[in-house]
Amino acid sequence: MQSYLMLAGVLFVVGIFGVITRRNTIGILMSLELMFNAANINLVTFNNFVTADGLSGQIFSIFIIVIAAAETTIGLAIVLLIYRNWKGIDSDCYGVMKW
C-alpha cells in the first residue's frame, strides 16, 4: 500500500511541477491529467486496502475520469480560442488577469 501511495504522491508532484513550469497551455492540461491520475491511484488504492467492503473508491474514480474528460474538452476549447485571439498558446503571453 505504501508503495502505491508513494507512486501516487510522486506522480502528483510531477504533475504540479508540470502545471507550474510548462509554457505550452496544452502541456499544462497534460500535467493536470497526471494529477488526476495520481488522485485516482490513491482512491483505488484505498478502496483496495482499506474499505474493501464497498466499491465507492472505484466509482469515484470513474466520476473523476469523466469529469477530467469534460475538463479536457473545455480546456482544449479554451486553448483553441486563445490561440485564435493571441496567435499563440504560451501561458506567459496572456497575463491579462493581473490586478
Next chain:
Amino acid sequence: MDIGILSWLIIVPLLGMIVVMFLPKNNKWAIRWTATGFATITCIQSFWLLWDYYVNYSGSAAMAYVEGPFEWIPTLNVQYLLGVDGIAVPLLALTGLLSLISIVASFNIQIRLKEYFAFFLLLEAAMMGVFVALDFFLFYVFWEIMLVPMYFLIGIWGGPRKEYAAIKFFLYTLFGSIFMLVSILLLYFNSEPHTLNILEHIQNGSNLPYVLQMVCFIFFFIAFAIKVPVWPFHTWLPDAHVEAPTAVSVILAAVLLKMGVYAMLRISWPMFPEALRACSTYILLLGLIGIIYGALVSMAQKDLKKLVAYSSVSHMGFCMVALAAWSSEQAMAGVMFQMISHGLLTGALFILVGVLYDRAHTREIAAFGGLGSKVPVYTALMVFFAMGSLGLPGMSGFVSEFLIFVGAFGVLNQYLVGIGVLGILLGAAYLLRMVQHVFLGPFNETKWGGLTEINVREILTVAPLVVLTLFLGMYPKPFNILISETMQNLITLMAR
C-alpha cells in the same frame, strides 16, 4: 404533497411573473396579454373558490382547503400552513378581480412595460399569500414581500413626487411591520412549545397574562392601523395614492387597505379578547375621528385623486367603528361588506379618475366643469360610483354602512356612534361638490372640446364593479351567508 387551490392562487401569478420576465422587451402585445392571461386564471380560481366555499363550506366556521402544516424551517417550528374561511374567501375574490382589472387598466403604460407587469403579478401573489397564510412567519413574509413591488411601482411609474411618496409608503409600513415582528416574537417565545401557528395562538391567546395581551394587541394594532390606515397614521395614503399610477392606486385602495382590517380580524381581535375589551372605546374614537376627519379634509381637496384618497380614510373609519363593535353580528358583517364595497367603489373611482387624467392630463377639480354634456357615459359611471360611495341605497356602500351603524348602535355608546352618522352627510357633501364642479355647470368648449368619451376597454374594466356593487347592494343575502358562520365563531372567540 398535493398542491391545493390556495397554493395555486400564489403560484399562478408568480409563474406569470417569470413568464413575463422572459418575454422580449419590445413585444408589448405579448407582455400585456400574458399578464392578463395569468391574472385571468387567478381571478377565475379565486371566484371558483368563492363559489365552492359558498356551496360546500359556508355552513361551518372551520378553516377550509387547509394545506399543511408542512415543515418549512423545523428548527424554528415554522410551517407552511394555508387555509381560508369566510373572511378570507371574499377578499381573495376581490384581489383576483381587482388585480385583473388593474392589469387591464394599465394597458396604457408605455415605459418599462415588462418590469411593470412582472411587479404587478408579484404583488398579486403576495396579496393572495397574506390572505391565505395561517403561519405567522408565512404571513409576515408575504406582508413584507408586498412592499417591494409596491415601492417600485410607485417609485418608477408614479407621478411627479413619486420618490417621496414611495419612500414614505415604504418606511411607514415598515415602521408598522417592526411592531408586528416584535409582537410575533413575543408570542413565539411565550408559547410552549414555541409555535408560529396563528390558529394555535388564537386558541391560547386568552390564557396569556393581561399585560402581555395588551402589549401584543397594541403593537399589532399599530402595525395594522398603518395599513388600514387609521387616523393619525394615514398621511402616507394621500401621497401614495396621488403619485401612484392609476392601477396601483386601485390595488392600493381596494386590496392593500383591506389587509389591515383583515389582519385585525384574523389575528389581533380573536387572539387577545381581554385587551380588545379594554381598547374598544379607543378604537371607536379613532374610527370616528377618521370618518369625520377624512370627510372634512376631502371637502377641502382640489385634486380629484386626493379627494378619493381622503374619502378612503373616511370609509375605513367605518370599518374601525365596526371593529370596535365586535360583539355585534351586524357590525361584523358590516365590516366585511364595507371592505368589499369600498374595494369595489374606490377602485372604480380611481380607475375613472385615471381615465380622465389620461385624457386631460390634469386632476384639478377646478379645471373642469360641465363635462356631463361632453362625455355622458363617463359622467354616468362617475356619478354612479360617487353615489355608491356616499351610501346610496341599492348599492353595496349603503348595506355596509347601515349594518355597521345598526350593529354599533346596539353595543356601543350611542352618542358617539351618532356622531359617526355625520360621516354620511359629509360624504354626500364632498362627493356632490366634486360631481358638481367636474361634470355639471357650463362646459368650456375651447378648453375641453377635444375630450373623448371613455372607451370600450375602460368601460369593461369598471363594468364588473358596477354589477357587483349593485348585486351586493340589492341582494346581500348570499354574501351574508358566506361570512356569517365565520363571524359567529370570531365573535365567540372575542367574547371569551
Next chain:
Amino acid sequence: MTEFAYLIPLLQLLSFVMIIFFLRWKEKVSSGLAVTMSVAAWVMSVWVLIETICKYIGAHGAHVEPFEITYYLTVFPKINLEIGILVDALTAMMLLVVSTIGACVQIYSLGYMRGDKYFSRFFAYLSLFLFSMFGLVLANNFFMIFIFWELVGLTSYLLIGFYFEKKSASDAGKKAFITNRIGDLGFIIGLLLIGTYAGTFNYREVFDAVSGGVFPPEVLVVAAIGLFCGAIGKSAQFPLHVWLPDAMEGPTPVSALIHAATMVVAGVYLVARGMDIFVGSADAAFVVAAIGLITSFMAATIALTQNDIKRVLAYSTVSQLGYMIMALGLYGYDTANGIHSPGYYAGTFHLMTHAFFKGLLFLAAGSVIHAVHTNDIREMGGLLKKMPKTGWTFLVASASISGVPLTAGFFSKDEIVAAAAHHPVFYFFTLLIAFMTAFYMWRLCFMTFFGKPRDAEKFDHAHESPATMTGPLVFLGVLAVIGGWVGIPGMTGFSEFVFHGEPYHTHVDWVNILIASSVGLGGIYLAWLMYLKKAISADKIAQTFRPLYLMSLNKWWFDELYDIVFIRPILTLGRFLWTFDARVIDGLVNGVAWFTLFWAEMKQLFDTYVIDGAVNGSGWLVSNLGQALRYLQTGRVQFYTLFIVLMIIVLATFRMLPTGTWLLWTLTFLCAALLLGLIGRRTVTNTAHTESEKQA
C-alpha cells in the same frame, strides 16, 4: 291585484333600465314606454285601491288585516334587513295619488319637453322616480322606506339638476341632496334606536313594541323626533325648507310631480305611517305640530312677496306641507292625551287633495312659462284670453287651495281647521295662514291672467299649449274639484277608510265651515282689491311695513344665515384640517424623517472624522501594504499554482512547529510573501518588455 302590487314599482324600473341602456337614442319609443308604464301603474293602483276599499266595506267596520309579504335580505339572529310589501288603506291612497300625478306629468312632459336635448333621459329619470316613490309607499318596514327615501332623493337630485349646464340648477340639486341628507341623519338615528330597542324594522312589530312598552320614554321621544327629522328634510319643513324653492330650477313637470305632489309628501306619509310612535310620545308629537305650524306660517309670509311664479307655488307647497304635518302632529298630541281628533284624517286627506291641485298649479304654471318664456309674474298679465284652458284650470286649482266652498281644498282644509280648534294658538295661526294662502294665490292669479299685459311682446307670442299638456290639466282640474267629495263631512268616506286606531266619524260643524271659508274668501277679496281693482296700493303697504316686507322678500334670510353659520365654517374647518394634516400630522412624520436624517448626518460627521479616521488610517496602511502585495497578482495562473504549493508547504511547516513561535513565523511568512511579490514584479516587467518587443 293586491298580491301583484310589487309590479307597480318594478314596471317603472323596467322602463328606466330599458330607456337608459337600450332605447336612449329613440326618443319616441322611450317616452312611449315610460308613459305606458306609468299609465299601467295608474290602472293597477286604481285596481288596488278598489280592492282595498272592497275589503274595508266587506269588513263592516271590523279590523282589516293589511296585505303584507316580507323577503329577507340578510339573516341575523336579531335585526334583519328585509324588504316587503304592505298594502293598507294609506298605501292604496298614496298609490293612487302618486300614479295619478305621475301619469299626468308624464303625458304632460311629452309636450313640455319636446325638442329637449335629453328628452329620453328625462323620461328615464321620471320612471326611476316613480319606481322609488312606489317603493317608498309600498314598503312594509322602516329599513325599506329608508332605501326608497334615499332613492327619491337621488332622482330629485338628478331632476333638479336636469339642466346641469346651468350653474344655478346644479347648485340647487346639490343643495337639495345635502339638505335632505341632514334630515336623513336624524332619520338614521331614529332607525337605529328603533332597531336597537325593538330588534326589528317591520312597522307592525315596531308598533307592537312601542305599545308593549319596550322603549324607554326618553328613547321613544328621540326616535320619534329622529324619524321626524327625516320628514323635515324631505317635506321641506323649517329649518330645512331652504332647498325646495331652489329646487324649482328643475323642469316644471318635475316641480309638479316631485316637489309639489309626491316626493315632498313622503315626509307627511312617514309621519302618518309612524303615527304609533308619535302617539307614544306626546312631546315628540307636539314638536311635530309646532314645526308644522312654524313652517306653514313662515312659508306663507314669504310667498306673499315673491315674484317668481314657481317660487310662489313652492313656498305655497312648503306652507301646505306644514299644514299637513301640523294636523298629524296635533292628532298625535291629542291622542296621547286621550282626545279623539280628526287630525290624522285631515292631514292625509289634505295630502291627497293638495297633490291634485298643487300638481295642477305647477303644470299650469309650466304651461304659462312655456308660452311666455319667463317666470316673473311682473312680466305677465291678461293671459286668460290667450290660454283659456291653462288659465281656467289654474283658477280652479287656486280656488281649491284657497278653500272656496265645494272644491276639494275646502273639505280638507276645513278638517285641518277643525283639528286645530282645540288649541287656540294653533287655531289662530291656521286661520291666518289660510287667509294668507288665499291672498297670495289670487295675487298670483290676478297678476298672471287678468289685467293688462305688462310685457306686450311676450304677451303677443303667448299661445295655448298642445293637447298633451292641456289634457292632464283638465283631468287634474276635475280632480281638484271632485277629489274632495270623498270626504264630505257627515258622510261615510275618506275618514272611515284612512284612519289610525279608531275611524273618525265626521260631522258637519257649520261654525267651523263658515269661519274657514270666509277667511279664504276674505283673502281672495283682499287680493282682488289690491291687484285687480288697485284700491289698495301694494307698494304703499310694502313701504309702511318695510322691515317685514324685506324679511318676507328675502325669505327670512335663511340662506344667508346657513351660509354663515354652517357652510362656511364647515368648509373652513375642512381646509383647516387639511392644513393640519399636511402641516402637523405629516409634519410630524416628516419631522421624524428629518430628525432621522439629522441624526444620520451627525453620525456621518462622527463617522467621517472619528471612525473613518481610524478606518482610513488602517486603510492607508493596508493600501500601502497592498501596493507591495499587488505584485503577487501577476495574472498568471501558473504563478498562482506555484504560490499555492509554497503556501501548503509553509502552512504544513507551521503546523509542525512548536505553538509559541507562530508569531515569528507569520512575520517571516509575510516577508517571504513580499519578497515573492517583488519577484513577481520583475517577471511582469520582463514580460512587458517581451510583449513590446513582439509588437515592435
Next chain:
Amino acid sequence: MTDPSEVGIVFWVLSTVILVSAVMVVSLRNIFHCAIFLILTLTGVAGIFVTLNAEFLAAAQVLIYVGAVATLMVFGIMLTSDIASRRIEMTNQKAGVAVLACMVFALGVLFLIKITTKAGAGVWQTATEPLPADNVLTIGKQLMTEFVLPFEVVSVLLLAAMIGAIVLARREAS
C-alpha cells in the same frame, strides 16, 4: 488481497514506466512527444489499476484517457502550435523555484505517507475482507442505484461541457 508489504515485480515495472514517462511529459520540449509519453503514463496507470483489482476502471482508463483524451490532446496540439517549426523553451523562468518547491512538497508527502502507513500507526484500518469478486457487476449496480444522482449530474455536466466546448471553439461567422 495483496499483502501491503508484498509488492510484485509488475508494480515496480509499471511505476518506473509511469514516473519516467511522467517526467518526460513535463520536461520534453516537443509537445507532440509529450503527448506520446502522456499516453504511456496513462496506460501504465491502467496497469496499476489492474493490480489493484480494479479491472473495470482499468478498462475505462484505457478507453477514455488513452482512447479519447489523449487523442483529443493530439488534435489540440496539431490545431494550435505549428509543432514542426516552433522550437521554444518548454519551461519558464519559475522552473528553479518550482523544482525546489516540488522537491520539498514531494518530500513532505512521502514523509506523511511513511508515518501514516507505518505498521501500528493506526491511522487507517486495514481491510479484512477482500474486494468482491464480481467487481464490474457491482459497479454497474451501484452506479444505477446508490450513485444514480451523481451519475445523472455527471452526465448532465458532460453534456454541458460538450455544448460549452462547441460554443467556445466555434469560429465566429464573420
